[in-house]
C-alpha cells in the first residue's frame with residue numbers, strides 16, 4: 042500500500058485539500074463531498090490527505106485573534122477550496138454568536154499548573170456545541186448551495202444528540218434522527234433532546250448501550266445503497282468537520298496561556314469516550330501546536346487507558362458511571378489515530394480493523410506502543426475518585442466540576458509531574474449531571490434554559506436494539 046506524505050508546509054503555498062479514507066478505498070474527495078459522505082464508503086473514516094504544518098510565524102500572528110477569527114483561519118486551511126472565505130466567515134460568526142461567553146471557550150486558572158478550558162458556554166451546555174453549531178450551519182449552507190438533501194442520522198450518549206438537534210431544529214431542508222440508549226442518559230440530557238417539538242426531529246431511545254446505537258448507525262451508513270437512497274448524513278465525530286472544528290480550542294487555549302507569559306509546551310487533559318476530542322488535540326499537535334502530553338482520561342470504561350498501558354485494544358464489560366457520556370467501549374476515532382500511528386499505511390489500518398471485527402481485539406507491537414506513549418499518557422478514574430475530585434475542587438477552589446470534567450482533572454492530578462502546565466478540558470456544565478453532584482451533598486442552581494425544560498411535553502419512540510427496527514423508523518421519517 043502506498044504511503045503518502047502526511048504533512049505539507051503551511052502557509053507559504055496553497056494546499057489543494059482533499060480527504061481520503063483510513064482504509065484506502067475512497068479516491069481523494071473535496072471537503073463538501075467529505076462532509077456529505079460522513080462515514081467513508083469503504084467503512085473507514087475520512088482524514089485530510091495532508092495536514093497543514095503551521096510555521097512559528099503563523100502561530101505568533103494568530104495569538105491575538107478572537108475565537109471566531111482564529112476559527113476562520115484554521116478552518117479555511119481545510120475547506121477554503123469549497124467554501125469561499127466570506128461565506129466561511131459568515132458561518133463561523135453566526136455559529137459562535139450563540140455562545141454566552143465573549144471568549145466562546147474561556148480558560149480559567151485554578152493553580153499555576155492547572156487551567157480549565159470551559160467548553161460549555163454554548164446553547165446545550167456541552168463542548169459538542171463548539172463543533173455542532175458550526176456543522177448545523179454548514180449543512181444548511183451546503184443544502185442551499187448544492188441542493189443536497191440532508192437527512193442526519195446520529196448516535197448519542199447524551200450530549201451530541203442534544204447539541205446536534207439544537208444546531209438544526211426547524212432548519213429548512215434538514216431532518217434529524219438521533220438514537221440514544223434508553224434510560225442511560227442524564228435527566229437533563231434526555232429533556233434537552235425529547236422536549237424539542239420541531240417536526241424535523243425524531244428521537245429514538247434504543248434498548249441498549251451507546252455502543253449499540255453507534256454500531257447500528259455505522260452499519261446503516263456502511264449499507265451504501267440504503268445510505269444513498271435516504272441521503273443519510275453524519276453529525277457524530279465520524280464526520281471529519283467535527284474534528285476540525287474541535288482543533289480550534291486547543292490553539293485558543295494555548296494562546297491564552299502564552300498571553301500570560303507561559304512559554305513552551307502545554308499538556309491537555311481530556312475526558313475521553315469516543316476519542317474525538319482528544320484526537321482533535323492530536324491533530325493540533327501534528328499541525329505544530331506545542332502540546333506536551335495529551336492526558337487521556339477515561340472513566341471505568343477504560344478500553345483506551347488499557348490500550349496505552351498494554352498495546353491491546355479490546356472492549357471490556359460495560360459499566361454505568363457518573364459520567365454517562367463517556368460510557369463507551371468502542372471508540373470511533375481510534376481508527377483515525379491508527380492511521381497516523383502507522384504513518385498513513387491504509388492497508389495496515391484496514392487489516393487491523395478487519396481483525397477487530399473478527400477477533401474483537403487489536404494489539405500493536407512494542408515499538409508502536411512507545412510511539413503512542415510519546416504523545417499520550419492515560420489514566421482511568423473510578424466512580425469514587427470522580428466524586429471525590431468534584432468535592433475536593435468545590436471545597437478548595439469553590440469551582441464546581443461536572444463528572445466528565447472531574448475525570449479529566451483527576452487524571453491531570455494523577456500525573457502532576459514537576460514543572461508541567463496542564464489545561465484540563467471542561468466538557469459539560471455541572472447542571473447537566475446534577476444526579477451525580479448531589480451524591481456529595483452539593484446543590485446548584487440550574488441555568489434558566491435548563492430549568493425551563495422540566496415539565497415540558499416530550500416526544501420519543503422506544504425501539505429494540507436491532508437495525509431492522511431503526512431502519513423501519515428511518516424509512517417512515519426520511520422516506
Ligand SMILES: Cc1ncc(COP(=O)(O)O)c(C=O)c1O
Nearest residue numbers: 200313314315316317318366468
Ligand atoms: C461531557 C462529555 N465529556 C467527554 C466526552 C468524551 O468525548 P469524546 O467522545 O470526543 O472522547 C463526551 C462525549 O463524547 C461528553 O459528552
Ligand SMILES: N[C@@H](CCOP(=O)(O)O)C(=O)O
Nearest residue numbers: 197198199200201277278366
Ligand atoms: N459522548 C458522545 C458520544 C458520541 O460522540 P461523538 O463525538 O462521536 O458524537 C455524546 O455525547 O453523544
